Amino acid sequence: MTILITGEEISKVLGIAVPDDIEIDQLVPLGYPFQGRVLSFLTSERYISLLLKSSALPYAIFLLPELKEKVPASIITIAVDDPVWFFYSLFNYLALKKEHIKTYQSPLAKIHSSAVISSVGVHISDGVIVEPRAVIMPGVFLGEDVVVRAGAVIGVDGFEHKRTSKGILSVVHDGQVRLEAGVEVGPNCTVIKGFSYRDTVLGGFTKLDAMVHFAHCAQCGEECLIAANAMIAGSAQIGSSVWIGPSASVSSQVKIGDHAKVTLGAVVTKDVDSYQQVSGNFAVPHQMFLKHVISVSRGKS
Structure with missing residues (x-):
């Protein structure tokens, strides 16, 4: 090295x-x-x-x-x-x-005139679409056929502030965001830049709905579907073909296995196994959640 x-x-x-x-x-x-x-x-x-x-x-x-x-x-x-x-x-x-190389933009990409693309540190591949008012910051790789919807912000520094004896120290993000081929980022999403020791990654053909927050160093596999207002916290590790429902929250460094399902509004603070479905705040296996809801309902009747 x-x-x-x-x-x-x-x-x-x-x-x-x-x-x-x-x-x-x-x-x-x-x-x-x-x-x-x-x-x-x-x-x-x-x-x-x-x-x-x-x-x-x-x-x-x-x-x-x-x-x-x-x-x-x-x-x-x-x-x-x-x-x-x-x-x-x-x-x-x-x-x-750290120095960034000059931005590369494929002639086969379609970038709206109101989008803001950094002049350095961005790679835009063939077939990419960037809609109005989207912002692409330095340190971003957009794979083939990626779609960035209107108002989305990709590659901004995230919420990393340290309390020290000399006051609060804000940490510069020096890593990358990688959106692999076929990824779609919905309107007004934020995808935060990673650090040099761990990039932020959305795997191929993953789709984010509107207003999803995908934090620094979070990574997901291929073909994940993440619905509106979901929050994926820093360094979360999400497998492939995962469903994350509207307004769900995934805590930092949590691991979610392939084909798992996180239902509407769930708050995930512990690892989720492959093919498992979780619900509630704090999230538990879905059937356990339903039994609890039924028991509470019967107790009130």
């Missing part, structure tokens, strides 16, 4: 002492898969188990001084008073340095 930043540059940017010979490939929070020499951060002893469960250990880590002796000796430790601030300040510095 290409070296992203050295210890010498980290020292200059953050004003702390870091060994000059450190070479970092990527910045990744704990809990996400990675390869190479990764810099992460640790704020509490309760997250050490998450660190040790990782398929690979970080190369280096920002942490509180009292945690230095509690992590494996193979990890380079950088003791600081606020690991969150130091990690995301460096993350933002690198994100803002």
Whole structure:
């Protein structure tokens, strides 16, 4: 992998002492898969188990001084008073340095004159349709025959703000949105840009109804149908051929298996198995939900 930043540059940017010979490939929070020499951060002893469960250990880590002796000796430790601030300040510095290539727009695409397309960082493939007032920000890939309906916004930065000792720090989104072939994004939807460690992805022929919010790093497989006003939170992982009903909410990092169904207004806070149907707030298997409704109704009669 290409070296992203050295210890010498980290020292200059953050004003702390870091060994000059450190070479970092990527910045990744704990809990996400990675390869190479990764810099992460640790704020509490309760997250050490998450660190040790990782398929690979970080190369280096920002942490509180009292945690230095509690992590494996193979990890380079950088003791600081606020690991969150130091990690995301460096993350933002690198994100803002990132360069985008010039936008490519296929001559076979149909873009309405009132649509706003970034001049950099966008790839628009053959057969794409972008309707009036849609906005395509940098870091967006539109596969063949993608349709972006009127007023949709693709690739905007999302809701990622960190409370730190120096105040709230907003995190720059440095990843991508990938809409694979045949995806349709309905009117006034928002599809949020991912981070360098996890893109936002809509699989082939997935269809979003109007006013769906698809958050950063959320990913779904092929041929999903997501109805109006649904909210898919950050890093949710949705399989293929999934139905998500109107005004349903899927919490962050939840996994939903292939062919699952999430019914009208359900609030999903736990993983959903393939072919399972869930209902309610909080969502439970659909038949269990119906039994509960019947029991409540009988109790009132």
